[in-house]
Amino acid sequence: MENTKLVGLVIGALLVALSFLMLVPVLADVVAQSGDWQAFFSSAVITGFAGGALMLANETDQRDLGQRETFVVTTLAWIVISGFAALPLCFSQAQMSYTDAFFESMSGFTTTGSTVMSGLDSMAPGILLWRALIQWVGGVGIILTAVAILPFLRIGGMQLFRTESSDRSDKVMPRPGQTAVAIGEVYLLLTLLCAFAYSAAGMNSFDAITHAMTTLATGGYSTHDASFGYFNSAMIDWIGVIFMLAGSLPLLLYVQSVRGSGETLWHDTQVRSFVTMTFGVAIVMAIWLSARGDYTFVGALRYTAFSVASVVSTTGFANTDYTIWGPFASMAFLILTFVGGCTGSTAGGIKIFRFQILGMLLRSQNRQTLYPHVAQTLRFGDRTVSRDVVFSVALFVFIYVATVLFIGLALTAFGLDLVTALSASATALGNVGPGVGAIVGPSGNFSTLPDGAKWILSLAMLLGRLELMTVLIMFSRDFWQR
Amino acid sequence: MENTKLVGLVIGALLVALSFLMLVPVLADVVAQSGDWQAFFSSAVITGFAGGALMLANETDQRDLGQRETFVVTTLAWIVISGFAALPLCFSQAQMSYTDAFFESMSGFTTTGSTVMSGLDSMAPGILLWRALIQWVGGVGIILTAVAILPFLRIGGMQLFRTESSDRSDKVMPRPGQTAVAIGEVYLLLTLLCAFAYSAAGMNSFDAITHAMTTLATGGYSTHDASFGYFNSAMIDWIGVIFMLAGSLPLLLYVQSVRGSGETLWHDTQVRSFVTMTFGVAIVMAIWLSARGDYTFVGALRYTAFSVASVVSTTGFANTDYTIWGPFASMAFLILTFVGGCTGSTAGGIKIFRFQILGMLLRSQNRQTLYPHVAQTLRFGDRTVSRDVVFSVALFVFIYVATVLFIGLALTAFGLDLVTALSASATALGNVGPGVGAIVGPSGNFSTLPDGAKWILSLAMLLGRLELMTVLIMFSRDFWQR
Numbered sequence: 015m016e017n018t019k020l021v022g023l024v025i026g027a028l029l030v031a032l033s034f035l036m037l038v039p040v041l042a043d044v045v046a047q048s049g050d051w052q053a054f055f056s057s058a059v060i061t062g063f064a065g066g067a068l069m070l071a072n073e074t075d076q077r078d079l080g081q082r083e084t085f086v087v088t089t090l091a092w093i094v095i096s097g098f099a100a101l102p103l104c105f106s107q108a109q110m111s112y113t114d115a116f117f118e119s120m121s122g123f124t125t126t127g128s129t130v131m132s133g134l135d136s137m138a139p140g141i142l143l144w145r146a147l148i149q150w151v152g153g154v155g156i157i158l159t160a161v162a163i164l165p166f167l168r169i170g171g172m173q174l175f176r177t178e179s180s181d182r183s184d185k186v187m188p189r190p191g192q193t194a195v196a197i198g199e200v201y202l203l204l205t206l207l208c209a210f211a212y213s214a215a216g217m218n219s220f221d222a223i224t225h226a227m228t229t230l231a232t233g234g235y236s237t238h239d240a241s242f243g244y245f246n247s248a249m250i251d252w253i254g255v256i257f258m259l260a261g262s263l264p265l266l267l268y269v270q271s272v273r274g275s276g277e278t279l280w281h282d283t284q285v286r287s288f289v290t291m292t293f294g295v296a297i298v299m300a301i302w303l304s305a306r307g308d309y310t311f312v313g314a315l316r317y318t319a320f321s322v323a324s325v326v327s328t329t330g331f332a333n334t335d336y337t338i339w340g341p342f343a344s345m346a347f348l349i350l351t352f353v354g355g356c357t358g359s360t361a362g363g364i365k366i367f368r369f370q371i372l373g374m375l376l377r378s379q380n381r382q383t384l385y386p387h388v389a390q391t392l393r394f395g396d397r398t399v400s401r402d403v404v405f406s407v408a409l410f411v412f413i414y415v416a417t418v419l420f421i422g423l424a425l426t427a428f429g430l431d432l433v434t435a436l437s438a439s440a441t442a443l444g445n446v447g448p449g450v451g452a453i454v455g456p457s458g459n460f461s462t463l464p465d466g467a468k469w470i471l472s473l474a475m476l477l478g479r480l481e482l483m484t485v486l487i488m489f490s491r492d493f494w495q496r
Numbered sequence: 497m498e499n500t501k502l503v504g505l506v507i508g509a510l511l512v513a514l515s516f517l518m519l520v521p522v523l524a525d526v527v528a529q530s531g532d533w534q535a536f537f538s539s540a541v542i543t544g545f546a547g548g549a550l551m552l553a554n555e556t557d558q559r560d561l562g563q564r565e566t567f568v569v570t571t572l573a574w575i576v577i578s579g580f581a582a583l584p585l586c587f588s589q590a591q592m593s594y595t596d597a598f599f600e601s602m603s604g605f606t607t608t609g610s611t612v613m614s615g616l617d618s619m620a621p622g623i624l625l626w627r628a629l630i631q632w633v634g635g636v637g638i639i640l641t642a643v644a645i646l647p648f649l650r651i652g653g654m655q656l657f658r659t660e661s662s663d664r665s666d667k668v669m670p671r672p673g674q675t676a677v678a679i680g681e682v683y684l685l686l687t688l689l690c691a692f693a694y695s696a697a698g699m700n701s702f703d704a705i706t707h708a709m710t711t712l713a714t715g716g717y718s719t720h721d722a723s724f725g726y727f728n729s730a731m732i733d734w735i736g737v738i739f740m741l742a743g744s745l746p747l748l749l750y751v752q753s754v755r756g757s758g759e760t761l762w763h764d765t766q767v768r769s770f771v772t773m774t775f776g777v778a779i780v781m782a783i784w785l786s787a788r789g790d791y792t793f794v795g796a797l798r799y800t801a802f803s804v805a806s807v808v809s810t811t812g813f814a815n816t817d818y819t820i821w822g823p824f825a826s827m828a829f830l831i832l833t834f835v836g837g838c839t840g841s842t843a844g845g846i847k848i849f850r851f852q853i854l855g856m857l858l859r860s861q862n863r864q865t866l867y868p869h870v871a872q873t874l875r876f877g878d879r880t881v882s883r884d885v886v887f888s889v890a891l892f893v894f895i896y897v898a899t900v901l902f903i904g905l906a907l908t909a910f911g912l913d914l915v916t917a918l919s920a921s922a923t924a925l926g927n928v929g930p931g932v933g934a935i936v937g938p939s940g941n942f943s944t945l946p947d948g949a950k951w952i953l954s955l956a957m958l959l960g961r962l963e964l965m966t967v968l969i970m971f972s973r974d975f976w977q978r
Contacts, residue, residue, distance in 0.1 A: 081865075081866070082866070167865065168861075168864070168865045168868075169865075340908075340911075341908040341911065341912065341913050341914055341917065342905070342908040342909050344908070344914055345904060345905045345908040345914055345917060345918075346905060348901075348914070349901050349902075349905060352901075372891065372894050375887060375890075375891055376891055376895070377972070377974070379650075379887055379888060379891055380965075380969055380972045380974055380975070381974055382650070382884070383563075383649065383650045383965075383969065384563070384564070384969075384974055384975065386650075401883055402864070404887065404890075405857060405861055405886065405890075406861060408857075408886075408887075408890030408891070408893075408894065409854065409857055409858055409861055409890070411890075411894055412854050412890065412893055412894070413858070415897050419830075419831050419834075420831075422827055423824070423827045423828060423831060426822075426823040426824040426826070426827040427824050429822075429823065430823065431823050432823055432826055432827055432830070432915050432932065433914050433915055435823065435827060436827075436918075450914065483862075483865075487862055487865065487866075490859070490862045492859075492862055492863055492866055493862070493866065
């Protein structure tokens with residue numbers, strides 16, 4: 015690493031920004047006359063002081079992060095920010111242990127949404143707003159990371175999405191700064207739209223705003239223990255379905271669609287497959303559920319569409335507990351936990367484009383077998399897929415599955431049963447939220463897990479959020495060799 | 497398909513051979529004065545008649561199987577032979593339903609070893625010998641398929657093992673016929689050695705011969721319900737460990753080692769990794785088990801080495817029930833179920849060389865990320881690994897995992913719980929034998945599963961045995977297009 019000072023400067027600046035963000039819940043608690051404002055204010059002071067000190071100690075004129083530094087800064091940023099954002103949870107009326115607070119904070123910033131908290135309905139607004147805010151900010155953070163950083167680090171095949179690559183003639187926004195601002199605008203606009211819709215359907219303003227934030231972030235934190243089950247409204251559920259899916263589409267495509275250049279949303283192969291798959295699975299499940307006689311088809315579709323959208327968008331809201339539908343449904347949702355949304359969104363998981371590339375590879379390999387003398391090329395949309403992209407994608411999927419298994423193994427070492435361990439591992443790595451079983455299922459709560467399991471799951475959320483390799487490459491010998 | 501006649505002729509010839517094989521248990525039952533000889537004799541007549549009719553109806557001078565025909569013949573052979581080999585199980589004193597008999601027969605020929613039979617200890621010798629024979633013959637069948645057929649069909653990266661490829665200067669046996677005979681000789685020799693060792697350690701001749709057959713086949717059928725637990729002998733257990741591992745090494749390497757040309761066994765990178773990994777895991781587990789105070793280290797090692805060797809060699813013998821060691825051990829064995837032995841052996845699973853190739857790919861991709869302008873090449877032993885091989889391997893692993901999940905999903909539709917469904921799916925696809933849980937665990941028995949689940953598992957065993965793509969390619973549209 016040539017430039018550790020710049021790493022410190024960036025992290026310091028992010029902490030200062032975080033300390034300002036903490037003033038929002040201070041305001042909310044002051045208005046609501048809750049004593050919790052002190053927890054947020056003292057955390058803001060500590061965070062701001064730490065960030066300022068880090069900035070002063072690392073003053074430098076250098077402004078170009080090298081490749082190795084980018085890996086370090088990206089990983090460290092997520093860990094350090096989660097570490098400080100956990101402070102108000104410790105200091106507040108919730109009185110959480112630091113382990114619990116860190117888990118909740120990491121689950122928030124990674125937009126996972128697994129929670130160790132209960133009794134949300136009677137909590138002060140500050141803490142509820144804080145949970146929504148860290149998911150919302152984490153969401154925009156990961157979109158910018160996915161659009162601006164990961165493609166250039168060649169992570170998991172995302173080099174396919176280099177917007178400035180030379181094979182693209184339709185350069186909508188030549189400068190990265192402009193792209194970031196445009197994405198931020200779209201994200202804010204969608205959140206406002208969602209909040210208005212929730213509010214019109216009957217949520218109060220506070221619930222509408224916080225749920226809109228965690229919907230677009232595909233995070234899944236709610237202000238009620240029963241999540242969407244609290245509202246018990248089909249209209250609110252369907253609005254949730256629409257905006258959870260909206261949050262799992264590539265944000266850059268909205269920008270391009272609005273500006274009338276580039277592909278429109280529905281022409282994008284990833285978007286089409288994702289939306290078709292989601293509704294296809296929801297409809298098949300609704301037919302299956304209504305055939306068992308528990309629901310009418312339309313009644314069933316409300317629950318299956320919401321649950322499927324919640325899992326594939328990696329949000330994690332619940333309007334019912336899908337595990338009561340039996341092992342077939344539980345297994346189906348466990349498989350869906352691996353899928354994920356589109357790349358360049360707030361969704362986690364393996365993501366649709368990787369399945370599409372492997373599907374194309376399968377077809378081309380079959381043809382190569384049957385017609386050994388005909389050359390096969392791989393195309394994704396209007397781009398030729400290079401060998402390098404296919405290698406990255408295949409490796410990503412392999413490491414993803416292996417990580418789910420080994421995180422699951424580590425969890426069993428703390429005494430978790432197989433289903434809880436495997437589904438907790440898969441849901442954390444996919445940044446989904448709920449798993450299968452009494453503890454980590456949609457009606458469960460992660461609070462009863464042993465502390466060791468919470469730290470392992472926090473690591474899994476981080477790994478999943480940063481597409482595994484951003485973190486794992488730092489454990490290779492080559493990374494530290496000059 | 498240009499030559500359906502030749503397909504019929506080959507299948508017919510295999511059935512005639514199978515009918516002769518059925519005369520062996522006839523002899524055993526006649527000697528033991530068991531009435532079961534009639535079950536085998538009538539099955540031999542039916543099978544021989546069917547095979548003969550098929551041969552007569554498909555007489556042809558053509559002797560060259562096309563590529564498409566080879567896929568069809570390989571898949572059909574395993575299904576039809578299992579179908580006829582199931583007959584004596586229906587007709588005998590065991591009085592099994594055809595579903596049970598087919599499951600047992602497919603489990604035998606694929607050297608999986610999952611069983612629906614109990615009360616083995618008191619059964620007539622014919623039926624016990626038959627179960628051992630079909631595993632032994634299935635074992636040599638799969639080695640020859642792996643060495644002579646799959647590399648040329650470009651299945652799962654096995655094109656890496658084309659023995660006649662031009663980048664090999666040490667052509668030990670230029671003609672495939674000679675190779676097949678040499679492999680058969682080694683297989684027979686190892687089986688005899690194993691039988692002598694078992695016998696010297698205290699097994700009676702019948703047990704020694706049948707267990708030697710199912711050990712080298714890495715099949716795992718026993719003549720006792722308690723499997724190796726029946727003998728309760730550390731010596732016999734360790735002999736089992738050695739020959740289970742011997743059966744999971746590439747048989748061709750023995751031939752080359754004996755003839756003094758090519759690599760010797762221990763110089764082979766796949767063999768080294770496999771053996772090191774197996775004993776490494778066994779030792780770590782033994783330390784863990786003895787630290788819990790249940791066993792001494794040496795006592796624990798006997799059980800962990802046997803169980804680990806049994807699972808990674810995909811044999812499936814049990815000298816204890818590893819699931820009583822708790823969820824950590826169960827999860828570890830579930831992961832080991834995916835691993836498998838070396839290619840070109842009787843072992844199933846994903847197999848060591850595929851992990852090695854993915855490991856090399858990971859290293860090379862990391863380097864490519866860190867040094868974008870340095871070209872990276874992949875090497876396996878003394879060979880350069882082509883892009884094509886890496887694509888095949890990556891695709892194989894992806895489809896393998898997806899198949900485990902979807903077979904698991906299909907099993908839950910029959911009401912199986914998640915752990916039973918997932919581990920039964922993984923153990924069938926890996927041709928291992930036992931899974932996790934009360935029904936499919938090492939102390940369990942597959943007989944109580946619903947019939948539908950047994951057919952699905954039979955399909956999974958077939959898919960795993962033929963390295964998935966041999967079967968699955970026939971479901972692609974391209975396969976049937978001219």
